[in-house]
Amino acid sequence: MKEFQTKQYLDENGRILNGELKELITDELARILYEKMLLVRTFDRKAISLQRQGRLGTYAPFEGQEAAQVGSAFALHEQDWLFPTYRDHAASITFGHSLTTIFLYWNGRVEGCVPPDGRRIFPPAVPIATQLLHATGAALAEKWKHTENAAIVYFGDGATSEGDFHEGLNFASVFKAPVVFFNQNNQYAISVPIHKQMNSETIAQKAVAYGIPGVRIDGNDVFSVYFETKKALDRARNGEGPTLIEAVTWRYGAHTTADDPTKYRNQEESKVKRETTDPILRLERYLKNEGLWDEIWLNQLQKRIDDKIESAIKEMEAFPKPDVKDLFDHVFAEPTWTIQKQKDEYYEYLRGVRR
Numbered sequence: 001m002k003e004f005q006t007k008q009y010l011d012e013n014g015r016i017l018n019g020e021l022k023e024l025i026t027d028e029l030a031r032i033l034y035e036k037m038l039l040v041r042t043f044d045r046k047a048i049s050l051q052r053q054g055r056l057g058t059y060a061p062f063e064g065q066e067a068a069q070v071g072s073a074f075a076l077h078e079q080d081w082l083f084p085t086y087r088d089h090a091a092s093i094t095f096g097h098s099l100t101t102i103f104l105y106w107n108g109r110v111e112g113c114v115p116p117d118g119r120r121i122f123p124p125a126v127p128i129a130t131q132l133l134h135a136t137g138a139a140l141a142e143k144w145k146h147t148e149n150a151a152i153v154y155f156g157d158g159a160t161s162e163g164d165f166h167e168g169l170n171f172a173s174v175f176k177a178p179v180v181f182f183n184q185n186n187q188y189a190i191s192v193p194i195h196k197q198m199n200s201e202t203i204a205q206k207a208v209a210y211g212i213p214g215v216r217i218d219g220n221d222v223f224s225v226y227f228e229t230k231k232a233l234d235r236a237r238n239g240e241g242p243t244l245i246e247a248v249t250w251r252y253g254a255h256t257t258a259d260d261p262t263k264y265r266n267q268e269e270s271k272v273k274r275e276t277t278d279p280i281l282r283l284e285r286y287l288k289n290e291g292l293w294d295e296i297w298l299n300q301l302q303k304r305i306d307d308k309i310e311s312a313i314k315e316m317e318a319f320p321k322p323d324v325k326d327l328f329d330h331v332f333a334e335p336t337w338t339i340q341k342q343k344d345e346y347y348e349y350l351r352g353v354r355r
Helices: 027-052 066-073 089-094 099-106 130-144 157-161 163-175 204-210 222-237 267-276 279-289 295-317 337-350
Strands: 081-083 151-156 179-185 214-218 243-248
Touching (some): 027 066, 027 089, 027 099, 027 222, 027 279, 027 295, 066 089, 066 151, 066 179, 066 222, 066 243, 130 151, 130 179, 157 179, 204 214, 204 243, 222 279
Parallel strands (some): 081 151, 151 179, 179 243, 214 243
C-alpha cells in the first residue's frame, strides 16, 4: 500500500520547511492570505454571536478550518466552480461571495443561495455528499465545452461514508472530469470520530481505488493548502482529470450552534491545538519571523474587517421581509395541485380562516 505522507510547507513555529518553497511565497501572498483568514474568523465569531442573540438561525461554525478553506478557494480562477457544504462559507467568501448574502442564508432567506454575478458558487449542500455529483457534472460540462475551467467541491470526513462520494469519484475518474475533491478532515462527523467512520489510515488513500492522485496535506498550513490545490487545479485544466485532497484540520467549536461538543469530545484537545497548530497563529508567526508583522497594520486591518461585517449585518437586517409565496412558487415551474392546495390552505391559515 502506498503511504500518504502529510505534506507541510510551514511548521507550527512559522518556519518554511524547504528552502526552495520560500521562493514561491511572496510577502504579498502571505499578507493577503492572513487578511482573508482574519476576515472569515471574525465573520464566524460574529455569526455565532448573532445566532445567540436570535438574529440568525442555527449556524455551522468553522473556526480552526480557515487555512483549509481560504487557501484552497484562493487557488481558483474567476470562472471556476465552487461547491460548498453548509460549513464552507469561508471558502465562498474568499471566492467572492457577499457577506450580506451569507448572513441572509443563515437567516433562512432564499436570497442567501444566490451568488454575485460572474461567480459560480452553488448553494450550500446540506444533504451529505450530494454536491460531489453536482461538481462532477459541472466539471464535465466545462470539459465538453472545451474551456479551461475547473471545479472544486468541499466535503467532510463523514461524507466519505456516503455512496455519493464513491459514485462522484468513480464517474469523475472514468471521464477525467476537471474537478478537485477537497476533503476537510476535521476528525469528527458531528459526534462520530474518524476511527469509527472508517478503517483506512487516511482518506487520501481512497483515491487509489479510482486510479486518481490522492494528496494528504496539513490543512492548518495555508501555504500547503494553496500550492497543493493549485497543482491539482492545474492538473485538471490540463485534461489530466480529478484529484482527491485530504486536508487534515480541526474544528474548535460545535458541529452547529444546536450542538454541544463537550458531550463527545475532550475540549482540552482543542485548547492545546489553539496554542500550537492554529492556522492563523501559525501564519502570524511566519509574518513575524519574516519581519512583515506590524501592530499598526493589524489594528487598521481589524478595524476595516469589523466595519465591513457590521455593514453587512445592517444590510441583512434592513432586507425586505420575505414573501410567503416563495415557499410554494419555486418548487416546480408550474405548481402541482398538491402544492397549490398547500398554498391555499396556508393563506387561509394566515387570514385566520383555518386553524
